Each structure stands twice: as structure tokens, then as C-alpha cells.
Amino acid sequence: MGLNIFRLTGDLLHLLSIFIILWKILTVRGVSGLSFKSQLLYALVFATRYLDFFHTLHSYYLSIFKLFFLGSSFYILFLIKVKFRASYDEAGDWAPLWWFITPAVIIAIVIQFMSDDPFDLLDFTWVFSEFLESVAIVPQLFMLQKTAPALGAGAAAAPPEPALPAAPEAAG
Numbered sequence: 001m002g003l004n005i006f007r008l009t010g011d012l013l014h015l016l017s018i019f020i021i022l023w024k025i026l027t028v029r030g031v032s033g034l035s036f037k038s039q040l041l042y043a044l045v046f047a048t049r050y051l052d053f054f055h056t057l058h059s060y061y062l063s064i065f066k067l068f069f070l071g072s073s074f075y076i077l078f079l080i081k082v083k084f085r086a087s088y089d090e091a092g093d094w095a096p097l098w099w100f101i102t103p104a105v106i107i108a109i110v111i112q113f114m115s116d117d118p119f120d121l122l123d124f125t126w127v128f129s130e131f132l133e134s135v136a137i138v139p140q141l142f143m144l145q146k147t148a149p150a151l152g153a154g155a156a157a158a159p160p161e162p163a164l165p166a167a168p169e170a171a172g
Contacts, residue, residue, distance in 0.1 A: 003061065011065055018072045025079050030087030035143045036080045037093050041100055041136035043073035049129035052122050092146050095139040104132040 025031055050066045058066070080088050108128035112118050 031080045031084045032087045035093045035140040038140035039076050045129045045133045046070050048125040095142045100135045107131050
């Protein structure tokens with residue numbers, strides 16, 4: 001299988017996004033606004049998708065990227081929960097993880113039982129990771145939606161209410 005431009009572009013953009021997150025965390029020395037739950041879901045996506053790492057021989061390119069994506073995901077989790085815990089907004093990161101994991105498991109089970117080999121664990125975890133990845137960003141979006149008005153985004157969303165006219169003075 002040859003390397004195509006779409007895969008290369010996607011991998012490089014993903015790599016860039018990881019560097020941006022790490023740069024932000026390490027220069028600001030905090031994780032304010034970053035969803036631990038989204039990062040945990042992404043770590044779960046990569047951990048389940050790359051289970052074949054120990055089973056199948058891959059190119060150096062794929063091996064290096066898989067190791068980097070896994071390692072950086074768990075490093076970001078460490079930064080959020082351990083190193084910069086004081087700046088993490090746990091109350092703002094409110095979305096229950098089961099909202100995302102349970103449907104991905106159910107869909108993966110259904111699809112797996114429709115496949116040629118319904119008991120292939122690697123296929124199951126791959127399908128699970130594909131569906132989980134599609135919703136892993138949602139806790140981050142919920143967190144952003146909650147904090148956006150505090151960042152000034154709410155000012156553009158709703159026009160200011162008009163001032164009420166002054167009450168006429170009673171003649172007396």
C-alpha cells in the first residue's frame with residue numbers, strides 16, 4: 001500500500017494540532033478551556049485503533065505516527081490531571097463519558113455481528129474507534145459553548161435590549 005497525499009495531509013494536520021495544543025499548554029502553563037473528557041476519548045480512540053501495532057508489521061512511517069499519537073494523547077491527559085490540575089475546569093467539563101462510549105460500543109457490536117468474522121477483536125476495536133472518534137470532540141464543544149459568553153462571544157450572539165423610556169412624572 002502506497003502513501004497517498006490525503007493520508008499524509010491528514011497525518012500532518014493532526015500532528016500540527018497536537019503541537020499547537022502542547023505549545024498552548026506549556027507556554028500558558030495551564031489547561032484552562034481544555035476538555036479532559038475529549039482528550040480521554042481521543043486517547044481511547046487511539047488505544048483501541050492501534051491495538052494492531054503489536055500484531056501487524058507496519059512501515060516506519062505508520063509506527064512512528066502511531067506511537068506519537070498514543071504517547072502525546074496520554075501526555076496531554078497527564079498535563080491536564082496532574083501537572084496543571086489547578087487550572088482545569090472540572091465543572092465546565094460536565095458531559096458524561098457514557099453518552100459517547102455506549103453508542104459507539106453498541107454500533108460496533110451491531111456492525112461486527114454483520115461482518116464475516118463477528119468475533120474478531122481487532123476489527124471490533126477498529127470499528128469502535130471510528131465511531132468514537134466522530135463524537136470525541138463533543139465534550140470540548142460543550143465546554144467551549146459554556147465558556148464562550150465569558151470570552152466575549154455572547155456579545156455578538158444577542159443584540160442588547162433597548163432601554164425602557166423613563167416613567168412620566170406624576171403631576172400633583
